[in-house]
Amino acid sequence: METLKWNTEMDGRLRAFVTSGKSYGQIAKEFGTTRSAIAGRCNRIGLKASSQPLPPKPDMPLEYGHVPPVQDPPPAGVTFRQLRDSHCRFPINNGKPEYFFCGEQQLPGESYCEFHYFVTHEVAANA
Numbered sequence: 487m488e489t490l491k492w493n494t495e496m497d498g499r500l501r502a503f504v505t506s507g508k509s510y511g512q513i514a515k516e517f518g519t520t521r522s523a524i525a526g527r528c529n530r531i532g533l534k535a536s537s538q539p540l541p542p543k544p545d546m547p548l549e550y551g552h553v554p555p556v557q558d559p560p561p562a563g564v565t566f567r568q569l570r571d572s573h574c575r576f577p578i579n580n581g582k583p584e585y586f587f588c589g590e591q592q593l594p595g596e597s598y599c600e601f602h603y604f605v606t607h608e609v610a611a612n613a
């Protein structure tokens with residue numbers, strides 16, 4: 487195959503093909519030459535064909551993570567007189583003259599509700 491003689495007009499076409507996103511192979515067909523001839527010319531005049539187009543960057547929404555809701559202590563509470571067998575026995579100081587207890591449903595076999603069960607066991611574990 488005859489070596490392609492490049493001129494400014496052809497360089498202009500080459501540049502147009504490259505910038506329009508054609509691959510070296512496609513441009514080679516346009517010029518009736520080989521892919522390597524196109525690649526060599528592009529290299530010489532500083533062109534780069536987008537034979538491997540960059541994958542589009544997905545717009546990743548910022549995830550702030552699913553923060554588990556902070557477990558609040560159950561709202562107080564019941565007085566001693568209101569206290570029943572199934573009520574959590576965790577004492578709560580409400581600043582009121584009468585002593586309040588949690589009053590939430592006890593865990594089976596425990597004196598405390600789920601929240602205070604873990605509170606008391608964490609305290610015990612850290613002691």
Ligand SMILES: [Zn+2]
Nearest residue numbers: 574588599602
């Ligand atoms: Zn409780």
